[in-house]
Amino acid sequence: RCGAQLGPIGPIGLRPALEPTPSGEETFEVWRDSALTAVDDWPGSGPALCCKIQESLRGPTLDLIKLHREVCPQDGPEKLIELLEDTYGPVEDxxxxxxxxxxxxxxxxxxxxxxxxxxxxxxxxxxxxxxxxxxxxxxx
Incomplete structure (x- = not known):
């Protein structure tokens, strides 16, 4: 079940870096790794997985994905994860x-x-x- 693998990430990236992740929330990296695994293992269609990804979000992350899906409905789950990575992922050289x-x-x-x-x-x-x-x- 995809929904069970993708826990809520909430407003990741909006908290100060030193503040711990709230109880019940995964870090962005853990969520991303789960989402990438779900993309590889998902037996259903891309649109269904996009819905599962959207269901696993809340707060600003949910708003971002909802807006993106309205503007670019053709984008698949990989693109949604890429968008979240670009927005909330760690900045590495x-x-x-x-x-x-x-x-x-x-x-x-x-x-x-x-x-x-x-x-x-x-x-x-x-x-x-x-x-x-x-x-x-x-x-x-």
């Missing part, structure tokens, strides 16, 4: 992000499938932020 990806190692006791999913999500983020071109993905 391109070189730092590329280095993180290239030096990523499998953690102790981490299953191979989880490690590969983590790599895939990092790679998607690099493409999403136009750090690497889609035609270079296979060579990474």
């Amino acid at each position: 391109e070189i730092e992000m590329l280095y993180k990806f290239q030096s990523c190692m499998q953690k102790d006791n981490e299953s191979l499938s989880k490690y590969l999913k983590r790599l895939q999500q990092m790679l998607k983020l690099l493409v999403c932020r136009s750090i690497i071109a889609t035609d270079r993905v296979d060579s990474m």
Whole structure:
């Protein structure tokens, strides 16, 4: 069930960075990783997943996605996640992000499938932020 995987992220990015995430809310990064996994595993159509993503939001994040879906109804779930990443995601240097990806190692006791999913999500983020071109993905 997608709705269970995507918890509310509320007004992420509007709180001071030092303020802890309120009880019951996920950090943006946790929510994003869950959403990216849901996109990969979702058996239904793109519009249905867009609705699930929208249902998992509240506050300014919900307003942003509602407005975007009104203006660009053709955009799929990946575009919605990209929009939230651009708006609420951490600001990282391109070189730092590329280095993180290239030096990523499998953690102790981490299953191979989880490690590969983590790599895939990092790679998607690099493409999403136009750090690497889609035609270079296979060579990474």
